[in-house]
Amino acid sequence: MPEPARSTSALIYEKDNHICRGHILHYLSNSLFDIYYFYKSAKEIWETLRKKYSIKDAGPKKYVVGRFLDYKMSDDKPIMEQVHEYQNIVLEILAEGIVIDDAFQAVTLIEKLSPSWKEYKNYWKHKKRDMSLEDLIVHIRIEESNREKDKNDLAKVNLVNNLSEWVLDIGATRHMYTNRNLFAEYEEVNDGENVFLGDARIAKVVGKGKVVLKLTFGKGLALNAILHVPDMRRNLVSGFLLNKVGLNLAFKSNKLVLSHNGDFVGKGFCHRGLFILDADCENMK
Template sequence: MAYTATAASHSEKPFKFSGADFKRWQQKMLFYLTKLSVSWFLTEEPLVVTDDDIDTQRWTAIDAWNHSDFLCRNYILNSLDDVLYGIYCFVKTAKELWNSLEKKYKTFLDYRMVDAKFVMSQVQEIQIIIHDLLAEGMEINEPFQVVAIIEKLPSMWRYFKNYLKYKRKELKLKELIVRLRIEEDSRTSDAKAYKKAMEAKEKESLTESGNAQMR
């Protein structure tokens, strides 16, 4: 019966991951590893034993753990295309491999800009992530990069974001970067001018209040 269950599980092996549809591949891969009873190696730390430990049962447990982790790791590797396999085949454990893939691909999908940071610095962070993904063989065309950056703009940029959505078919990536930089420079300049005006108004108010008290 155990052999039948394993065979059935292998028939449900997910598609080869080449960089696209990471979330769907990850869900299918997790289900596949769960069916094979090795999914817990994605979160477990390796068992550790010292060289002078003479407990044979502990050494047996270590060997069993290493063997199962080896299987889990290779199930994942064999579900990657040749390019990604060549990049990740040197990762030592299943947990490290799983976390490396998630950090790389989920980071890009889940990245959201925040109002508390400069937009251009966050755009640079996105470009670094994209550069790393392209280096690994993932295909991310320029129109997709343009749309992704626009969609990730923070909430305080929502009106400018809506404006860019109407222009995105015309925009090249370099043009988008230029527009974002001009917009941010303008916002920064306006904020400084507003702050300066408020400080001058406050100073004037304090002066008038002081003069009134002296009368």
């Protein structure tokens, strides 16, 4: 069905709005441009800027400071949308003549991140080097992009049941196995720990233990502290943890090569967008 034709006045407004919006954005600083780029209406940008930089009295100062102190992010909205909200509040405070150090703005933003970003917050709390607000926002954007990629990868992993394959997941921070029979050592747990799957389900961890994989040419690879998650549809091996214990992971021409101190350890292959380790399990039944 063809799209209904728009009126002449609507077309003229769209053209004028596009030109005016472009002129306003052109003369904004980089930090302001990043915020107001998401506004689609030239009038909305203009009115917001006018309110911020034209009104000067004690009332707005108390109001924006209160908003700054009370603002908290949640997991119900996209993180970058909330980051821009935070930037708006900071700009309102600066417009009132209240000076806030850039490093303080960055540290406060970290504190206001939503609960699911707890590990990320702890990571930055232990960093000695101060980061500017602009650099932190870039880092948060990259982190959010990586998280979305991890969710998509896990969603692919959970499409098909395969209890005997080992999928190498670079983004996973833990090894997670679905097949109880693979564990050489095993202990049941009931501590309430859960994992979030790519299809938005929450899966319970029912046990932890050790699995020994037999790689190419019979070389063994012991994986410890593996989570037993029965609701997973594939076994995930954390590339992050393998690298942490000294294994080098090299990806080339849809193949995976594992090495340690220059010595060949094992290999894998790409299948439907997933890297599968070429391995058997010593305890497989």
